[in-house]
Amino acid sequence: MTKQKKYLQILRRKKQRNILLVVLVRRPRQLSALVKQQNVFEINDLNLWYGNNHALKEINFPIAEKEVTAMIGPSGCGKSTFVKTLNKMVERVPNVKMSGEILFRGQNILQSDVDLVELRKHVGMVFQKGNPFPQSIFDNVAYGPRVHGNKKKQDLMELVEKSLQDVALWDEVKDRLNGPALGLSGGQQQRLCIARALATKPDVLLMDEPTSALDPISTLKVEELILELKKSYTIVVVTHNMQQAARISDKTAFFYMGELIELDDTNVIFSNPKNQKTEDYVSGRFG
Numbered sequence: 199m200t201k202q203k204k205y206l207q208i209l210r211r212k213k214q215r216n217i218l219l220v221v222l223v224r225r226p227r228q229l230s231a232l233v234k235q236q237n238v239f240e241i242n243d244l245n246l247w248y249g250n251n252h253a254l255k256e257i258n259f260p261i262a263e264k265e266v267t268a269m270i271g272p273s274g275c276g277k278s279t280f281v282k283t284l285n286k287m288v289e290r291v292p293n294v295k296m297s298g299e300i301l302f303r304g305q306n307i308l309q310s311d312v313d314l315v316e317l318r319k320h321v322g323m324v325f326q327k328g329n330p331f332p333q334s335i336f337d338n339v340a341y342g343p344r345v346h347g348n349k350k351k352q353d354l355m356e357l358v359e360k361s362l363q364d365v366a367l368w369d370e371v372k373d374r375l376n377g378p379a380l381g382l383s384g385g386q387q388q389r390l391c392i393a394r395a396l397a398t399k400p401d402v403l404l405m406d407e408p409t410s411a412l413d414p415i416s417t418l419k420v421e422e423l424i425l426e427l428k429k430s431y432t433i434v435v436v437t438h439n440m441q442q443a444a445r446i447s448d449k450t451a452f453f454y455m456g457e458l459i460e461l462d463d464t465n466v467i468f469s470n471p472k473n474q475k476t477e478d479y480v481s482g483r484f485g
């Protein structure tokens with residue numbers, strides 16, 4: 199007899215059918231919610247100082263898998279700094295001091311024995327302005343896989359094609375793969391840089407104002423791309439454009455003077471925030 203049938207028998211006996219049925223029906227839902235809510239990063243009590251400048255203050259921040267998390271807040275509030283802690287880029291800056299923990303899939307990456315090359319294979323980054331290397335389109339995309347030891351021409355060709363297709367650039371460049379990446383338009387260069395980040399098959403894509411240097415049409419293409427990519431990747435995006443955050447993100451985090459003021463579902467942040475500072479910022483009263 200299945201467990202479910204046993205439950206039903208007990209329940210008939212005890213005439214508590216309604217109560218137990220609720221338990222039986224709700225259990226699977228709760229489980230699936232838990233699976234969906236799995237976090238790729240858990241940031242606990244993170245503090246960061248540039249010399250004496252306390253730039254990040256007691257940040258606690260879970261980042262959920264396969265969601266887009268947008269970071270908003272006025273200039274200098276610590277958005278870029280926070281994002282650069284997630285792949286240890288900020289630690290290259292002289293006089294940086296940090297405390298707390300950043301768990302990436304359970305491992306604290308603030309520990310010194312973390313393999314940087316391996317971490318950045320899993321946590322890719324795309325910057326404000328497309329920054330292709332002064333090499334061919336092919337070599338730009340193949341760069342990461344080559345660094346990670348994949349030298350087979352056929353494998354590289356497949357990876358390059360797949361990555362360029364993922365960013366909807368393949369058709370535009372397939373006949374000029376050996377041409378210079380710097381010959382592409384600004385919007386194409388940015389998509390190329392996203393393809394370069396995807397070629398190492400990362401878990402997470404960090405994007406620091408990825409569209410701020412782009413025209414509206416290229417911006418739209420990158421936004422559509424982000425919505426498509428979130429089916430396979432966890433994405434963290436810094437943006438000054440609040441409409442953009444509202445259009446593309448599932449969660450939004452509002453930073454102010456180094457503090458994480460509020461993190462919630464994007465529709466809550468923009469329609470019913472809990473904190474007055476968030477309300478003032480999203481309604482354009484400051485910043």
Ligand SMILES: Nc1ncnc2c1ncn2[C@@H]1O[C@H](COP(=O)(O)OP(=O)(O)OP(=O)(O)O)[C@@H](O)[C@H]1O
Nearest residue numbers: 248251253271272273274275276277278279280291
């Ligand atoms: N490399 C650095 N060296 C020293 N201080 C820095 C460095 N980068 C940022 N800061 C300081 O840290 C604080 C947070 O800066 P950060 O660039 O993270 O803010 P932001 O919210 O991303 O700003 P913006 O929206 O203007 O890019 C600021 O006070 C800034 O001056």
